[in-house]
Amino acid sequence: MEKKTLRNFLICGLILLIVSLFPLVSNNFIIRFGTDILMFAIIASAWNIIGGYTGYASFGNVVFFGIGAYITAVLMEKAGMHFGIAYLAAGGGAALFAVLIGLPVLRLRGHYFAIATLGVAEAMKALVQNLEITEGNSGIYLPMLDLSIQGQYYFFFYMMLGTLVMTLLVTYLILNAKLGYSLIAIREDEDAANSVGINTTLSKTIAFALSGLFTGLAGSIYAYQQAFLKPGPAFTVHTTVKMIVMAVFGGMGKLFGPLIGAFGIEIISETLSNYFLVAHTLFFGTVVILAIVFTPKGLIDLITQRKFGISYFVENIREHRI
């Protein structure tokens, strides 16, 4: 077991090293594409903490993304703060919001939790559209990053990479601590978890706050990268959809599932948009439908089970159809 853990760590370190060196050998277009993949990997992994491990399928996680982005914009533009401070404040603010909203909303289960979080995100979007400090629907500008063009590409890539590593590391540490077992116990049977003495409210709230924290950090980097924010795109439900689809596509409740999902989905949709200028979103919908029908347990299940071929898909359908 010890040996296996060590081996896994070495593999992860090696992959991380390759990814870190990657920008040095590629052009700016590809670096930007890589940055996008990393961003989706962060928010999908953050969603995985609450949706995958705890079993609370949040349909409003984009609210943390939007809050992180807007905290960064307002602090930098209106208060003239440094990005570093705004970045931390964005994560902290999103986590705090998760705690405040989580206390009432995490009492709901299943679909009701999903719809409530969706409602929170939509309400927050409508609020930001009407607030003066966020400059409403006309959008807010951020100061430009004072670096060369090349430097900017590097900066955002490594910020996203660092945040992703932090997200996965914290998730890994949680999984090996008491909290991780509590979360999985809640997912499997919350009443039972409660009756064996797990403080379910506290565990759920911490999971939701961590999910909010990392999503907020990604939102912060995104805002600085875009240099211009509007409430519509910043709080769009499509971001939530994407993070969930990625987590499910890769394998939810698995540490690297969302990362694999983000990579897979982004590559697929980018390839499709290269070949089909107009209709690529149509194909994207098809990919989601096929992926859900044939591999509801995610790509990571396909990889770790090493069961390729038709029988794997047939088995999945047999199990879930009526």
Add this chain to the structure above:
Amino acid sequence: MLLQILINGILKGGLYALMAIGMSLIWGVMDIINIAHGSFIMLGAFTTYWLFTIFGIDPFVSLVFSMAILFVLGYGVQRYVINYVIRASAFITLILAFGIEIFINNLALVSWSADVRKVKVAYGAANFSLGNWVTIPTIRLVAFLLVIVISLIFFYILNRTNLGRSIRATSQDLDAARLVGVDVARTYAITFGLGVGAAGAAGTLWSILFPISPMMGGILTLKSFVVVIIGGLGSMLGPIIGGLALGVTEAFGTNWFGSTYANLISFTILVLVLIIRPKGILGGAD
């Protein structure tokens, strides 16, 4: 003035109720949250638009066509797609519905472009006054009455027919229903068809009253959620109460705070109702 706002709210609330009846049925019977619901409403609206534009068929006549077409479409989607994953966690069907939504919306976008269109009927602006202080747009009143008729038909189907009994039995206990000879796969497909058919009807009425576009579905799905949640699942009265409540609250809210606050009001109500009474106004105690 206040009476006028109230009436406007009730008339719009009727349409919200019709939007939500289908969603509530599908959710209540099969535990599927149909994220694509708004897209089906959009398809109903466009069915009416094309029948009107190409063949000059009156929207109130094409109501029957759009319900029928959407029923068949819904039946097929459930039978040949959703039924294959229905036993996976409810969450999986939810994402599948997301995929269907993306597919339908973009198919519509590619085929019909993002243009905003209107069904311009000759009698669109007709209205009449009650006393001297309330004006009622005729077309909205007719639409409202149709909503009541359609709701009654649904109520009849669910409570007084063999099909309704099969649907209710399946909803209570899938395996038991199958044991007593209900064709579960077919019942599910018909239920989804009925729900989507109701969405088609809502789309037709929507297209007479408001502009339509391929991307109109998203916000309508969200509003249907609000209505279903306010009313609670499990009865035909739920969506009607929920729809009227949302319509009236929105009418007064936009009057007092301005129209940019309409969404903020709807979604705040949604979250508050969920926190305070998760099973809806009509729902039993938790």
